[in-house]
Structures are given as structure tokens and as C-alpha cells.
Amino acid sequence: MSIRDNASVMAAALANKEISAVELANQHYEQIASVDKNVHAFLYLDKEGALAQAKEVDKKRAAGEKLSPLAGVPLALKDVMTQKGVPTTCGSKMLEGWRPPYDSTVVTKLKSAGIVILGKTNMDEFAMGSSTENSAFGPTHNPWDLTRIPGGSGGGSSASLAAYEAPLAIGTDTGGSIRQPAAVTGTVGVKPTYGGVSRYGLVAFSSSLDQAGPCARTVLDAALLHQVIAGFDPKDSTSINQAVPDVVAAAKKLDIKGMKIGVVKQLAGDGYQKGVESKFNEAVAELVKLGAEIIEVSCPNFEYALAAYYLIAPSECSSNLARFDSMRFGLRIGDDGVKGAEEVMNLTRQAGFGREVKRRIILGTYALSSGYYDAYYGSAQKVRTLIKRDFDAAFEKCDVLISPTAPTTAFKIGEKSNDPLAMYLNDIATIPVNMAGIGGMSLPCGLAEEDNLPVGFQIMSPAMKDDRMYLVGGALEAALLSKWGKPILDFAPKLAGSK
């Protein structure tokens, strides 16, 4: 067993007592110690808490207690989820040093499943960005090429998987923040149906779009983690009170004969890198070989998805981020006993928020202003309805829809940081899924011939039919693995110091 193994392999080794959870955690901490100075996937390591949890799992296993399938397997947690007593920064100066007094529901579920949380991963500030360059604590580097971005906002989580710093990670996805990082790092990332995983303890960026989900190196590992974190939560009014589809069984099934798979016409062409399109098409050919029926579908309103998203998400964020006011927690600037509360609030928000966050707060504040509300927020909501209708119509004809996850492979750090619109275009294929509240998965489908960097393949499934994307993803992954002869990450150049 090695840290390059998949989570399911590690889980089996733990169950067979070939390795203890403490040893496994320590091996990962060693890897982090040797590679993370270059990758910078982590913002905080909770060694003490993780080893205590690992020890507990080992003790229970020694006592013959029944444990959940992933007990003892390490995990990296995106720094946007609260974990009691562990610093949670959301990649922002605003929250530097804040230790939440409560666990998010996802963390509660991870803990009770015996999963060992190694630490908190880097992200674009408050999950706003597509490159992790907007982190107040410096960018994360893509393990495939350290001069490139790992995607965002969850670049830290995906990079930690690609760098073998953790076999599992939690991400959150508002417009693609799980899937796009997965695509550019050659890993798997899933955004479950909105309401499928509790948002309680997920520091909100855009409440109606945010969704936490699993990140892993294989579809099955993602399914195993999905099963742990999903389910109804009375603390989240928007969580869905329905049984979680059996995603693990779906990931293992590998049989997609006769399934109808729709290629979205609008998610191709202009702006899509040539190598991305060719790898995507090769994967589609694999699906055909597996007996799936490929149908071209048209979703004409997807054209407006990006514009509508950049009204809805900033509007909600302008309100969600109002609570960062220095009064009860986090950063406080200018409290000299002379300045008033209002001035201290202003100074704190000026100093605490980065440029992209401020840009979106200003955008959203403007879009919600009286006199503009109908034209901006109101129209965007209408577009959202139209996008939902496009999906509904497409799902009448198809079981799942597919597209490239991101239009390009990983770009260079700094390349787009002064061009917000170019940056926003990275999420053009992932945003419609959030707008409609359905499920989306990204899995690697090859290396683009121009740059030898991983390409992401997106599978979209109807609301609460998350099992379908796991079914198709699992089968495609198996077909590609046998075609390549080894996992895609084995094609990546070896990181300095990596085991």
C-alpha cells in the first residue's frame, strides 16, 4: 500500500489491518512536508486533531467495532467549511485566526464516519475565482506544472489529490469550483444536486448556488465520499428530504449499454482549446463503444448563463458577506477607542477583502439597488428559469448530458489575473449546472496534445439522479484506464520530494 493508492484501496488495507490509520495519516503528513512548500495546497494542518481521530479509529478497529467503509482514510477539507476549533479562513484576511465554535454538518458526518481530516486547503477568497490566485495567502500551484494554476476556487483540494497529499478532499462548487479544478489537475470532482449535501457550516458565497461535494482520484472514491456527506439535514432548509441515490453501486456497475447521452451543442466550439475538444471527442467515442447512444442536444439559453450568473452570485454575495463587519469575529481594523463603529467597519472591510471580492460585492450591491433590481437580478432569475427548462427538455431525451468541463487546460499563474472577464469564461461550461441545481461531475479524459495537460470531461445528471453521472463516469473511467494502461496521474511529472 502506498499513498498513491486510491481511497478504496487504502480503506481495504485499513480494514485488513495492513496499515493503521495513524501510520496512514503520518505518511500523508510526510508527503505534505516534502511537497507542499511547492504546491501550497494547505492553509492549515490539524495534525493533533487528525492523529487523535486516527488513533480513535485504530482503537475501535482493534476492539472489533463495526466501522464505516472510509474509517481511517485521510481527507483534505476546503477552508470554507467550518470545523470546530480549527481555523477557517475562506482564503481571506478577514477571517484570519477565526476558529469556529461549531462543526459544519459535512464535518460532523466526516467525523462520525471516522474520516481523518488532515487540514484545510487553499482556495480563492470566499470561493470567488477560477485559479486560487485570489487567496489572500498566496496561490496554489498545479502539481502537473508548478507554474500553472490548479483551477479554482477549490484549487487546494484538487491539487492535494494530484500531489498525493490526500486521497480524498471536500470541495464546494458555486459555478464550477469543484469541477474545473478537478479538470485541470486530472482528478475527479462532483457537484451533487443542490440540496443533496447540507450547506450548514459552508461559509456562503452564493446561497442558491453553493453546494459541497466530493473530490477524489477515482469515480468510486468520490462515490464513497459522496455517500458519507450526502443526506437531508434539518439545519439546512434547502436540503432535500429524500433518500440519497446509491452512487456507490452506480460507480461500480460499469454497464451503460443503451443509455442515452446528450452532447450539448452550445458547450463546444469558440473558446474551447483544440486539445480539449479532441480529448472530449475521443472519450465520446469510448462511450459509443460501451454501447451508449449519443444524441446532440441544444440548450439555447446556456448562452446567457454566464451573464446571469454574474448577477445572481454577486447579488447574493453582497448580502452574505455583509456579516464580516469586525463586530463579533475575525479581523478588526482601526479600533483605537476614538473611531466609531461605522468607521471601524469600513476600515476593516477595506483591509480585509481582496480585489475580486470587493468587485463582486460592488457588482451585487448595484444589481440589487432599487430601480435596477428588475433589470438585473430579476432578469437573471428569469434566465435561470429558462436554463432549467433547457435542461428539462434535454433530459426528456437523454439520461445524462456531457461536455468538456473547462474550455482550456491549466493556464499560467498570472496569465489572466488582470482580466476578470477572461477568468470568468473558465466556468462557461460548469455554470449552467449550478443555475439549474442539478448534478455535475468532472473526470479526466486525457492529456491535450498541445500541452500534455489533463482535460476534464463533464457529466450532468438530473436533480436527485446523481447515480447516473456515477454510472457513466465509472464506465468511462474504466474504459480509459484500460486504454491508457495506467491512471492519468501517473503521466504527470514527478514532484520534487514526492514519495
Place this chain on the structure above:
Amino acid sequence: MSLNYDQAIEKYEPTLGLEVHVELNTKSKMFCGCATEFGAQPNTQTCPVCLGLPGALPVVNKKAIESSILIGLALNCSIAPFSRFARKNYFYPDMPKNFQTSQYDEPICVNGFLDVEIEADDGMKSFRIEIERVHMEEDTGKSLHVGGSTGRIHGAEYSLLDYNRAGIPLVEIVTKIVPNTGKYAPQVARAYVAALRDILRSLNVSDVKMEQGSLRCDVNLSLSKIGSGKLGTRSETKNVNSLRSVERAAAGEVIRQANRLEAGERIVQETRHFLEESGQTRPGRSKEQAEDYRYFPEPDLVPVAPDAKWIEELRKTLPEKPAARRKRLQTAWSVPDKEMAAMVNAELLDTVEETVKLGADPTKARSWWLGEVSRVANDRGVLPTELISVKDIAQVIALIASGELTDKLARQVVEGVIAGEGSPSDVISKRGLKVVSDDSALMKAIEDAIAAQPDTAERVRGGNIPAAGALIGAVMKATGGQADAAKVRELLLKHLGQ
């Protein structure tokens, strides 16, 4: 030369609008499980949700929805099959999220009315107050600005924040404009708040204690020149905290606005604060530049869509309307208007009714509670029911009716119960207050009296009935006042052949 109220009202017609905030008496807050008890140590009834900590999410309190629906039904409103919460965005230190979660353009109840009566110059006069909406929202925290002269945030040295109140469920009841009340506007405003308070109390959805802030009223008032037919600019007098203040605030605004208009000045649209001591208002925030709250639907909550069946079930549980109940009891007990009003004002209607339910005569029950007991209660600054129970008063009244106590003895019994000597029976036996009703014991005293005053007895025998007084007095004296004088008289006269 400034106008007084009567002069002002001759020239100007007031238009009212009333906004009442009611703190519901749910055990937990609007969006979290925190306790709502009044007067707890600051910041002890808080959690990540009501402190607005990052990541926390609201969940609607079902009991609060139930209470809101009950209020809507009692005010003759339609209950919306689908309503939503919105976010009202503004920054203030005592508002944890810097937005208030409140219903906005989709309230839970709309279009109701409440009829109120006032005492006009020519008898009782009824007004229908139309209700525009009833909506739910959460309260903010409480700020205490220390230092500085005004108690306001500007000029304060520092401020203390208590978030116990943050997230307490509030219901806001907003009237449509109330026109054509003329000079009665202040009385109508008061009567409306009083009637609303009674309804809320009968529904048991709020403590409705104005002095503790669980019922707060904003009085909106504008004047238009009589005959002009044009509504004037209104002022909003905030958080008026007693019925009397509601009336005074409305009257005060009539005078203030009339005088401004007379002087050729314009009325500024603003909030004003009521000053308890002077009965006047002072200016608060100007509303000339409408604040932009950037309302939008609260994405963290699903819409409130109460089941029609549930609404009908709640409708069935509505108690009798307080005004109707008052009329019914007044007729049943034959109480004159004035006494009825006294009983209602003293808030003793429930107590008297409970006493009557235990078999007491309504008039007796009323006179005990409003008389003797209220007098002591007022002296001590407590509620009558804190001094003695309904059951004890009912028992005392029953003992009088059966002749076991005289009125005079009964007063001593009640005095004893209030003094903590136990139940009426305890006091009777401890103090030996039983009426001497044993005929043979009385006969002995009567015979003794006759023997001691033979001449007087002879006069009575001869038909001089009033002369019996002296004999009765002697018997009463001999029995230590514990005999029933009427009974003594009856036995004595019979004994002397009368």
C-alpha cells in the same frame, strides 16, 4: 400664536396609519433553537445562527408561522398560500448578519380588518380599521450606547451589544391608512392598539407587554387641510410604549404638524421619537432620501406554503373575539357600561369570569375583585390574583351565600388569606370566625338579653318593633359579633310573639 388641539382639528383632518410590532411568545427564536426568555444575562441565549456566524443557516420556527396565521385569522385576513422571506440589507452593529430576514412583498396574511369602539361625545362610536398586512420578521439585538448625552450611537463613548433579542420572532401588523377619524384620531389609535392587544392576548401568542417592548407601536400621522382632499406628508413616531402614549403621541403630532403648516413650513417625512415626559416628539431619522434596503428573496429559506387544511384547523381553534365576549358577559351579568369598563381596564374580566364559573354571583365576584382585593393590590403594587386565588374568593362568596359568613367576617377571612394564614377554612378555624348559627346557643343569648332588659322586651311584645334593636345589639355583643344579625332578629321577634 400657536394652535391648541381643538383649534388644530378645526382646520386640519388627520390621517392615521399604525404599525404594531409584536414579539411572539414562542419558546425558541424565529430561525434557531435559542431560548427567548426575557431578562436573561446578556448574550447567553445565542448560537451560531442568531449571532450570524459564517456558515450558519436559518430554519423557520413552525410555531411562529402558526401564531402568525392565528393572528391573521383573528384579524379577518386572507392567509397567503405561498409567502416568502426576504433580506432587508443594512449595516448596524446590533444586526448580526447586517441584513434582517423579514417578509417583504409576499407577507403571510393580507387584507383584514378590526372594528374598534370609542366613547364619542354622543355615545359609543365604531370605526373599522383595515389591515393591510401581517408579516413575520426577526428582531435585532439590543444596543446600549454608553456615554454621550443622547443615549444614541453618535457621541457615545462605547456601546454594549446584547444579542439575546436577535432572532426573536416578531410579527408586524400594518393598517391601511385610517381616514375620517376627525378629532377622534388619538382615541381611535388608542382603541385600535388596545383591541389588538386584547386579541393577541386571547390568542396567547404574545405577552403583549408594552412596557417590556413585546408590543411596540409606530404611529404614522399626517394632516390635510379640511376640504383640500389632499393627503399630507406623514411622520412616523416610533416605539410608543403604552396605550396612553399612543393617544398622546397622535394628539401631539396633530398639534405640532398643524402649527408648522400654519407657520407656512412643510412637514418633513421622518421618524420621530415620543418623549414620555412632555408628550411631544423629537425628530429622528429623515426619510426624505428613501433608504435602499436592497430587498431580495432569502435564498437560505424555502417559501412558506401553509397547507389549507392546517389553516382550517387553526381557524377552528380561534377563541371568541374579545369584544364579542365582553358584550356577552356584560349582558349575562347585567353589568352597567361604566362598571364593565372599569373591570376591563383593571384587566380583571378573566378573573371575574373564572370566579363566576366556580359558582359565585357575578355582582359579588366583581365587587370582591374590584373592591377589597384591588384596593390592597394597588397599595402593594401587585396584581390582585397574586394576593388571593380565584378559588379562595369563590369559596368566601359561597360561605356568605350559605350564611356561614357575614360580609364583615368575610373581609377578615380575605384579610387572613392575603396575610398568608392559609385557605379560607384555615383562617376561619384559626381566627374562630364562624357565624354562630347554632339556634340553641343563640336562643340562650336571646333569653339572657330579654332577662336583662325586661322593659324593652315588653315594648317589643306590645308591637314596638324598632325597640328590638337594643336586644339584638346585646345578643350580638354577647356572641362576639359572630352571629348573623338577621337571624338573631328573626329568632328574637318570633320568641316575643312578633
